[in-house]
Amino acid sequence: MPKLFSAQPATILAIDTSCDDTAAAVVKGRVVLANVVASQIQLHKPYGGVYPTIAKQAHLENWPATVSKALAQAQVDWSDLAALAVTVGPGLAPALEVGVTAAKQLALEHHLPLISVNHLEAHAWSSQVIAKPQAWLSLTPAQQAEISNLAEPTWPVLAVIVSGGNSLFVEITGFGKNRVLGKTLDDAAGECLDKVGRMLSLGYPAGPTVEDFAKLGDAKKFKFPLPMTTSDNFDLSFSGLKTHARNEIEKLIQVDKLDQAATYDFCAGLQTGVFRHLTHKLGKLLAFRAAVSGRAFSQVWLGGGVAANMALRQTLRTTLKPFGLKLSVPYNQRLCGDNAAMIGLVGGLKFSQGLIEKLPDKVERQPRLTIDN
Numbered sequence: 001m002p003k004l005f006s007a008q009p010a011t012i013l014a015i016d017t018s019c020d021d022t023a024a025a026v027v028k029g030r031v032v033l034a035n036v037v038a039s040q041i042q043l044h045k046p047y048g049g050v051y052p053t054i055a056k057q058a059h060l061e062n063w064p065a066t067v068s069k070a071l072a073q074a075q076v077d078w079s080d081l082a083a084l085a086v087t088v089g090p091g092l093a094p095a096l097e098v099g100v101t102a103a104k105q106l107a108l109e110h111h112l113p114l115i116s117v118n119h120l121e122a123h124a125w126s127s128q129v130i131a132k133p134q135a136w137l138s139l140t141p142a143q144q145a146e147i148s149n150l151a152e153p154t155w156p157v158l159a160v161i162v163s164g165g166n167s168l169f170v171e172i173t174g175f176g177k178n179r180v181l182g183k184t185l186d187d188a189a190g191e192c193l194d195k196v197g198r199m200l201s202l203g204y205p206a207g208p209t210v211e212d213f214a215k216l217g218d219a220k221k222f223k224f225p226l227p228m229t230t231s232d233n234f235d236l237s238f239s240g241l242k243t244h245a246r247n248e249i250e251k252l253i254q255v256d257k258l259d260q261a262a263t264y265d266f267c268a269g270l271q272t273g274v275f276r277h278l279t280h281k282l283g284k285l286l287a288f289r290a291a292v293s294g295r296a297f298s299q300v301w302l303g304g305g306v307a308a309n310m311a312l313r314q315t316l317r318t319t320l321k322p323f324g325l326k327l328s329v330p331y332n333q334r335l336c337g338d339n340a341a342m343i344g345l346v347g348g349l350k351f352s353q354g355l356i357e358k359l360p361d362k363v364e365r366q367p368r369l370t371i372d373n
């Protein structure tokens with residue numbers, strides 16, 4: 001089976017500062033040697049969302065130690081690295097700037113090629129990363145190369161990215177060949193969970209709490225509408241669900257009925273409503289593609305912060321089953337949210353194709369970068 005990397009996958013240091021996590025990782029091909037994330041959640045909690053200038057300051061303070069920790073955990077030196085990969089976008093401009101500037105500086109200092117990575121493309125590929133096998137260091141270079149390489153999938157693959165900033169369906173027809181088939185027109189799924197969670201005083205980010213509370217509630221108590229049923233495209237919209245939630249919460253508050261039990265039920269209803277919209281559109285997309293071209297995708301890859309949610313995985317699997325499709329998910333929670341291991345995987349793939357920056361000092365942040373090409 002053809003492989004995606006060159007025969008000997010390179011060891012890459014990757015950096016991501018696209019939002020509120022300062023992340024550094026060392027990967028060899030698809031194998032994660034270290035994946036370090038310095039979270040800023042506690043700093044942003046009082047604001048109920050990410051505060052850009054605070055994020056920038058925290059990235060500036062955190063990146064040197066995060067990079068050192070990643071190298072130490074991976075047990076590699078600068079001389080073992082073949083290249084440095086960095087997220088250039090999309091993301092928060094002041095946050096991206098820190099990572100890009102740091103990566104340029106490190107690449108120059110250590111004479112390493114620089115690779116620009118699209119954060120969304122990395123989320124799309126995040127399920128393809130694997131954990132470092134036991135006894136990695138005692139394996140021969142040939143054994144390491146075999147494990148760290150990645151068999152080329154049968155294309156096309158469908159990537160479903162569900163995070164706090166994005167919700168989209170992407171068709172991948174080869175590495176770097178991405179086409180958006182549907183995307184949110186307003187809020188992202190995670191953003192909707194976070195915003196409604198804020199109305200319910202669940203803290204920030206609310207997504208994980210919504211998942212926990214939903215397990216204790218009855219989804220039938222609060223029904224959410226199914227958005228965009230009459231549109232014949234595969235775009236998404238979560239803002240209507242948010243407005244519906246606000247109205248219902250206000251009604252509950254007025255009659256003093258927003259107690260703990262109602263909050264659990266509300267979370268169950270909200271989560272069901274958000275995921276029902278996503279899977280409804282996904283089912284529509286798969287049915288359309290199957291009708292047009294038989295079995296349209298070989299696999300479905302899930303990525304993004306909300307991919308950590310077990311109910312989402314379950315409902316996606318149920319949607320995929322009639323189409324004979326399996327869902328690939330990131331191997332641990334850290335790979336769902338923002339992280340640099342996924343940046344390293346894509347960086348390594350670009351490196352093996354010679355896609356390094358020819359003018360590294362000219363590399364700039366691209367806050368509005370899209371995954372389409």
Ligand code: KG4
Nearest residue numbers: 163164165190205207208305306309337338
């Ligand atoms: O990919 P990510 O780390 O970054 C952004 O895109 O900002 O995703 C963060 C999002 C947040 O909205 C968070 O609430 C959501 O992922 N999230 C979850 C869960 N874990 C994180 N949503 C639902 N269930 C979870 N278990």
